[in-house]
Amino acid sequence: MITRNLDIVYAADILRQLDNVLILTHVKPDGDALGSALGLAALMRGNMRHAKVLLPEPVPEKYRIFAEGVDILTQAPENPEDEFDALIVVDCAANERVAAGAGFDFPREDISILNIDHHPGNAVKAEWTCVLPEAAATAEILVRMANLIDWDITPQAATLLLLGIITDTGCFRFSNTKPETLRTAAELLENDADQAMIIDAVYFSMPRSQQLFTAEMVQTHTVLDFDGQYACAVIPEELCKKYQFNMRDGETLIESLREIRGVKIAALLYQTADKKVKISLRSKDPETPVGPLARSLGGGGHEMAAGVTLGDCDLQGAAAILRGEVSKLL
Ligand SMILES: [Mn+2]
Structure with missing residues (x-):
């Protein structure tokens, strides 16, 4: 059962009453997922x-410095209901996208769940849900909640929450x-967030190999279509392998397609380890x-940034399906 969306004042008061929580976010966490999960732990x-954060996957390298000093579990506890008052799920729109690790059932009935997010269409099963699609980042909602319940924001929490806002807005460039x-x-x-550290880690620390990977992606594996309004990169x-690049670190690759003049829709496709095709869309x-x-193909996300994973097809097949959908828009 999906619970009704709570008013932020009410949801903040629920948060205030929780004393010991386990925080979860989505698989393949991005800057807002990590900033919100780790930032909420620091805030609490x-x-x-x-508060502890459950992160079963390795944190992408560029975000690793932000995880220092936060209590992180890499393995899910067997009986979270014995250890914690509640689970808090942040920045995650779907039950199957909650990164919980092996042996951890989600959703579950034995412990209360607070679901805080900004994705429209959030369908996480939770006792309490607060989804605000007008917020640019989940981290922004957490700051509003902290203010509502008069919580102090430590410099560490401020840095992590600002990381979420900066990454989800593309450094304040996106229309959100x-x-x-x-x-x-x-x-x-004002609460001493380390903006310089965020900018350096996120925007001025690209490994040379990634820069070369991006150049080859743009030059050899990108097609411009529909009079240059559609840019699509299919990554073999x-x-x-050539650049020893892990797509887990490829969150911002699609920006080099979106930044091309005249492009309205950008897409990036690659094959996952389990032979599905992951599509990012902007x-x-x-x-x-x-x-x-994205939703018509079974995926989800925001209006201007979304994604979908397709099974039962190869890269070229997925690219053809996608082109068909794009042709209805352009
Ligand atoms: Mn987000």
Whole structure:
């Protein structure tokens, strides 16, 4: 059963009453997933609560410095209901995307779940749900909640939460950047968030091999279609091997397609280890949103940034299916 979406004031009061929680986020965590999960743990610790974060996968290298000093479990506890008051799921829109690791059932009935997110269409099964699609990042919602319940924001929490806002807004370039987003970021800077550390780690630390990988992706594996309005990169496994590049670190690769003049829709396709095709989608034009497109293929996300995983087809087959859907928009 999906619970009704709670008012943020009510949800913040639920958060205030929790003393000892386990925080979870989505598989293949991005900057907002990590910033929100680790930031919420830091926030709670700074306000006399206990919080651990469950991260069964390795943290992408560029985010690793942000995880230092946070209590992280890499293996799910067998009986979380004995150890914790509740689970808090942040920035994750679907039950099957909750990164819990082996032996951990999700959703579950034996422990309360608080679900905090900004993805429209969030369907995580939880006792309490607070989804605010107008927030640029889940981290932004967490700051608003902290303010509502008068929690202190420590410099560490501020840095982690600002990481979430900066990455989900593409450093305040995307259309989800609202006055409230900038005010929230300003507040985090007032609380000594280390903005320079975030910018250095996220934007000025690309490994040379990734830069070369990106160049070859753009030059050899990208097709411009529909009069240059659609840029699609199909990444063969050999390219990853050549540069020893792990697509787990490829969160921002699609930006080099989106930044091309005239492109309205950008797509990036690669094959996952279990032989499915993962598609990332971005739109630059509100008239051609990619959220509905992703949902029509069984995926999800935001209107301007979405994704879908297709089984039962190879890269070229997936690219053809996608082109068919894109042709309805362009
Ligand atoms: Mn997010």
